[in-house]
Amino acid sequence: MHIKRSRFAEKKSQNPFEWKHFQDYLQARKLSVLFLYIISFAVYGIWASHDVVSFDAEGLYSVQNAGKWYYQWFQLNRWALVYLKRVLSATFINPYLSIALLLILFPLSAVLWSFLFWKWNGEQDHTGDLLVFGIIYLLCPIFAFQFSYRNQMDVISIMMVIMPLAMSLVTDWIQHGGCFSFFCALFLLVLLFGSYQAFMIVTAQSCAIYLYLISSQEKKGDSEQYRITFLKMLFLVFLSYLYPVFLRKTPMGL
Numbered sequence: 001m002h003i004k005r006s007r008f009a010e011k012k013s014q015n016p017f018e019w020k021h022f023q024d025y026l027q028a029r030k031l032s033v034l035f036l037y038i039i040s041f042a043v044y045g046i047w048a049s050h051d052v053v054s055f056d057a058e059g060l061y062s063v064q065n066a067g068k069w070y071y072q073w074f075q076l077n078r079w080a081l082v083y084l085k086r087v088l089s090a091t092f093i094n095p096y097l098s099i100a101l102l103l104i105l106f107p108l109s110a111v112l113w114s115f116l117f118w119k120w121n122g123e124q125d126h127t128g129d130l131l132v133f134g135i136i137y138l139l140c141p142i143f144a145f146q147f148s149y150r151n152q153m154d155v156i157s158i159m160m161v162i163m164p165l166a167m168s169l170v171t172d173w174i175q176h177g178g179c180f181s182f183f184c185a186l187f188l189l190v191l192l193f194g195s196y197q198a199f200m201i202v203t204a205q206s207c208a209i210y211l212y213l214i215s216s217q218e219k220k221g222d223s224e225q226y227r228i229t230f231l232k233m234l235f236l237v238f239l240s241y242l243y244p245v246f247l248r249k250t251p252m253g254l
Contacts, residue, residue, distance in 0.1 A: 025115050032131040033111055039138050040107045044147065047099045069151070080194035084155045098153040105157040106143070110134040112164040120171070120213040159195050162188055167206050174232050182236070189240035200241065207233050 026033060070082045070091070085091050090098075114130040137143075147153050166188035173181035192199040211230060 022115060025118065026111070028125075029130045032128075032134065033107075035131065036107045036110055036134040036138060037103075039135065040103055043138065043144070044099075044102055044106070047095070047102070047147075047150075047153075077197070078195055080159075080191045081152065081155045081196070084158065084195070088154060090154055093151055094154070095150070098150060098157075101154045101157040102147060105161050106147075107134070107138060109157075109160040109164060110137045112161065113137065116164050116168055117209065117213070119168075120210050122213075122217055156196065159192060159199065163192060163199060163202060163206075166192060167203070167210070170207075170233065170236055171210055173236070174229055185236060186240055186243070189237065190243050193241055203237055207237065 070085070073079065073082050088097070111130065111134065114133050117133070118124070118129065146156060149156075166185055169181045169185035169188065172178070173185055189203065192203070211226075211233070214229065215226060
C-alpha cells in the first residue's frame, strides 16, 4: 500500500480533534466518507421502513412498561444509557429517532476512529485507509447483532461516537497534560463504562493500538517516555473504571 507524508503533518496541535484539522482530513477523503454512508444505509436502512419489535424490546414500546425494563439496566450497570434516554426524551422506543441516529452517527464513528489512527500514526496518508477500515468496521457482524436490539439503537449510536472522542482526550492529556483533557476524558470514560461493558474492551484495544503506533515511531532513548505514557494511560482508565464503584446509584423515576 502506498504511503506518503500528509500535507497536514506540519500543522501541530495540542488538540487531536482540532476541527479545522478534521475538516481537512474529511476534504481529502470526501468520496470515501460518502461511500461509507451509502454502505450504512444499504445494510441498516431496512429499519427505516420496518418498525420491527426486536428481542428485549417488547416492553419499551409503552411508557407504562418501560420503567421495569430500565430498572434492569441499572442492575446491569448500564445507568448511563438510562440517563441518556431521559435526555433524549426517548424512554420508550421512537423508531424514527433511533434509525436517524444510527444512520448518521454509526458511520461518523468509523470516520472518527480512522482520523484518530491517522493522527496517532504521525499523520501519514495511506491510500484508501478510511475506505478499507470503514468497510470492515461497518460490516462487522457484531454490530449487526448489537443494533438488532432496537431499544438500544439510539443511545449506543451516540456512545460509539463518544468512544473515539474520549480516546482523543486521553491521548491529548498524555501528550500535553492539562486539567481540561483529563477531567473530560474521565467523565466520558465513566459514561462509556456505565453504558455497556463492551466499551471497556474497546478502550483496552484502542489503548493497545495507540501504544503500538507510537512505539513504531519511537526513537532511541525514548523507552522511559514510553513507560510513562503507558502508566498514565493505565491510571486514567483504571480510575474511570473504579469511579462508579464509589457512586451510590439510585434509579430515577421513569
